[in-house]
Amino acid sequence: MKGNAIKYEQDNIDTDVILPGTYLKLHDYSEIAEHAMEGLDPDFHSKVKEGDFIVAGKNFGCGSSREHAPIALSHSGIKAVLARSFARIFYRNAVDGAFLLPLEIDEDAYKGISDGDELEITIEKNEIKNLTKNQTYSMKPFSEIISKIISAGGLFKYKP
Amino acid sequence: MNITEKILARGAGKSKLEPGEIIFANVDSVMLHDVSGPGVIKVFEKLKKEGEINVEKLHDPSKVWVAEDHFVPSAEKVSAENIVKLSKFTKQYGIERHFRYGMGQYGICHTLSHEEALVLPGEVYVGGDSHTNTTGALGSFACGLGHTDIAYVLLNGKIWFDVPETLYFKINGALPENVMAKDLILKIIGDIGTDGAANMAMQFGGDGIGKMSVESRLTLTNMTTEAGATNGIMDPDQKTFDYLAQHGAGPYTAIHDDNDAQYFKTFEYDVSELEPLVAKPFSPENVVPVQETTGIELDKSYIGSCTGAKYEDLEAVAKILKGRKVKTRTEILPAAISIYKKALANGLIQIFMDAGAVVGPPTCGACCGAHMGVLAKDEICISTTNRNFPGRMGHVESQTYLASPLVAAASAVTGKITDPRDL
Numbered sequence A: 001m002k003g004n005a006i007k008y009e010q011d012n013i014d015t016d017v018i019l020p021g022t023y024l025k026l027h028d029y030s031e032i033a034e035h036a037m038e039g040l041d042p043d044f045h046s047k048v049k050e051g052d053f054i055v056a057g058k059n060f061g062c063g064s065s066r067e068h069a070p071i072a073l074s075h076s077g078i079k080a081v082l083a084r085s086f087a088r089i090f091y092r093n094a095v096d097g098a099f100l101l102p103l104e105i106d107e108d109a110y111k112g113i114s115d116g117d118e119l120e121i122t123i124e125k126n127e128i129k130n131l132t133k134n135q136t137y138s139m140k141p142f143s144e145i146i147s148k149i150i151s152a153g154g155l156f157k158y159k160p
Numbered sequence B: 001m002n003i004t005e006k007i008l009a010r011g012a013g014k015s016k017l018e019p020g021e022i023i024f025a026n027v028d029s030v031m032l033h034d035v036s037g038p039g040v041i042k043v044f045e046k047l048k049k050e051g052e053i054n055v056e057k058l059h060d061p062s063k064v065w066v067a068e069d070h071f072v073p074s075a076e077k078v079s080a081e082n083i084v085k086l087s088k089f090t091k092q093y094g095i096e097r098h099f100r101y102g103m104g105q106y107g108i109c110h111t112l113s114h115e116e117a118l119v120l121p122g123e124v125y126v127g128g129d130s131h132t133n134t135t136g137a138l139g140s141f142a143c144g145l146g147h148t149d150i151a152y153v154l155l156n157g158k159i160w161f162d163v164p165e166t167l168y169f170k171i172n173g174a175l176p177e178n179v180m181a182k183d184l185i186l187k188i189i190g191d192i193g194t195d196g197a198a199n200m201a202m203q204f205g206g207d208g209i210g211k212m213s214v215e216s217r218l219t220l221t222n223m224t225t226e227a228g229a230t231n232g233i234m235d236p237d238q239k240t241f242d243y244l245a246q247h248g249a250g251p252y253t254a255i256h257d258d259n260d261a262q263y264f265k266t267f268e269y270d271v272s273e274l275e276p277l278v279a280k281p282f283s284p285e286n287v288v289p290v291q292e293t294t295g296i297e298l299d300k301s302y303i304g305s306c307t308g309a310k311y312e313d314l315e316a317v318a319k320i321l322k323g324r325k326v327k328t329r330t331e332i333l334p335a336a337i338s339i340y341k342k343a344l345a346n347g348l349i350q351i352f353m354d355a356g357a358v359v360g361p362p363t364c365g366a367c368c369g370a371h372m373g374v375l376a377k378d379e380i381c382i383s384t385t386n387r388n389f390p391g392r393m394g395h396v397e398s399q400t401y402l403a404s405p406l407v408a409a410a411s412a413v414t415g416k417i418t419d420p421r422d423l
Helices: A021-025 A029-033 A068-074 A088-096 A107-112 A144-152 B003-012 B036-050 B077-093 B109-115 B130-138 B147-156 B181-192 B207-211 B214-227 B238-246 B311-321 B337-345 B348-354 B405-414
Strands: A002-007 A053-056 A080-083 A101-104 A118-122 A127-130 A135-138 B022-026 B029-033 B064-067 B097-099 B124-127 B141-144 B158-162 B165-172 B200-205 B231-234 B265-270 B277-279 B287-289 B300-303 B329-332 B380-383 B399-402
Touching: A021 B077, A029 A068, A068 A088, A088 A101, A088 A144, A088 B147, A107 A135, B003 B022, B003 B124, B003 B141, B003 B200, B003 B231, B029 B036, B029 B109, B029 B147, B036 B077, B036 B147, B064 B077, B064 B109, B077 B097, B109 B124, B109 B130, B109 B214, B109 B337, B124 B130, B124 B147, B130 B141, B130 B214, B130 B231, B130 B238, B141 B231, B147 B158, B165 B181, B165 B207, B181 B214, B181 B265, B181 B277, B181 B287, B200 B214, B214 B231, B214 B238, B214 B311, B300 B311, B300 B405, B311 B337, B311 B348, B311 B405, B337 B348, B380 B405
Parallel strands: A002 A053, A053 A080, A080 A101, B029 B064, B029 B124, B064 B097, B124 B141, B165 B200, B165 B265, B200 B231, B300 B329, B300 B380, B380 B399
Antiparallel strands: A002 A118, A118 A127, A127 A135, B022 B158, B277 B287, B277 B399
16 A cells, blocks of 8 residues: 655644534535545645545544544545554544554654655555655554454455 | 453453453444444445455344434535435435434434443443443443444454453542542543543543543543543443433443452542543643633634533533623534433523523534534633544534533633632
């Protein structure tokens, strides 16, 4: 998986800024995506490219259970969110709905990656290569069930 | 085992469970509303198109109940169409418990859960809304999930959980006058932070909980979501059972902590020393004594939501508004029709309107920035709701101070953030 980082150097990026409440009435995935990150970065929709990654701090996706949040990001082209930690429901929604990969990174990766850096992510090796800066970081491996659900392609395809 | 572990063990058909274990638990009660409902319908449509999973029949429609709360009354056609979609869905799948706007009892889903005793002690309850945690105050495992997970529960009757560690909050003493459960939960979130209970259960106990009304307890579990908790829970006692009986509960088997129940960590709070607090913009963890914010000029006092518009909350507001006039726009939205009717019968609505406040229908409304009184740029609001992230209640540059109903009412009558003890 290769793509560029869109970095938000802050903790607690909540679902109200990822997809503001007024758009919860929308259920068409591409319409939802038009408003992704509107509460934090109004330019997000125009700058995001297919295959990009979001890089952020702790507790990404805190707040609501709205599946609109991972839907908005994934249908904007985001393949993975790299964060210091995730809020529970955002993490589950991202994995169970097979919208994007939530990757837990350490302080080195968080500090090391700058906005716009090109990254290459190898899930099997739990490795993130920063091709722009020629650095390599490790990431936290998925738990067993998360890994199985991701491999299956979402909760509905997973056979317990 | 503690109560969370015991309920999940029962749900998973196991005699013993450890935190960290992955289980599939059978679900006893499942809720969807006018945001998660259409989200679930979308998942069903996707599955139908893929053709691998049969979506023609639910696992057990009798376990499902539906609320219309976020976007009622419909402000525009998209919201109106979502209600139509939801109605078609409940009809098609034989879901009988659908609480409809404008047809008798309806209200915010979490409020209906206790007003209508829809979830009982010992049950595994999941809802398509993050504040599903609320209902755990009555002794159930209550947990919020997204659309895909709720769709999975509807079709399979079970869902996976990572058995949470439990943080135990031992509450001692009685709340002083002018201090409410809302102040206590703000204090706790201020102390542990918005990820302080991430992926963990928050259990409340101690003589302080014993002294508290069931509605106050529900305020505590409601905002466990703001600390990132998987669920909020309390070991049910006689007050719980009496409350449920008054609200028409059917038979149930309560589950309690074992004598040797283990907790990951215990926190103790003596609430007799607690003072009124607020959470400043833009996070529920940004908590300070109300005294540090008094005098801030307001554009609105909002008394609503599953957190702060139960009957007891409205009573607290009425105590302050009685014989006074509001000096800022004040909106009061009882959280369910049953609460509205009780407030009407007991003269509270008259007090609110004599004070100059507007009384609206039950709805999540402006709490989540949906409609019915959202904030403009730079507007400042004091609110009995649960979140104050940027843009939560409207414009991204509006500001919300979270507070108890007493603080919100005291602030309404002065037009500035006010400590109720100073009135």
